[in-house]
Amino acid sequence: MALSLIFLVPTILWIWALVDILKSDFKSDVEKIIWLLLVIFVPVLGWILYFAIGRSQRINRFY
Numbered sequence: 001m002a003l004s005l006i007f008l009v010p011t012i013l014w015i016w017a018l019v020d021i022l023k024s025d026f027k028s029d030v031e032k033i034i035w036l037l038l039v040i041f042v043p044v045l046g047w048i049l050y051f052a053i054g055r056s057q058r059i060n061r062f063y
Helices: 002-023 029-041 043-052
Strands: none
Touching (some): 002 029, 029 043
């Protein structure tokens, strides 16, 4: 049980980061691509950095 949580939680956070990046608008498309590549190729460090730094770089749109 504990072993499955060790793999399940990072996988959920990885998918959440990818979906959030794809749905969000950034100042440039290059920033979006860099975040996507970082999260895909360096999964754990990538989503940690994205949630710590990347979310503040998004463009906030109020509809």
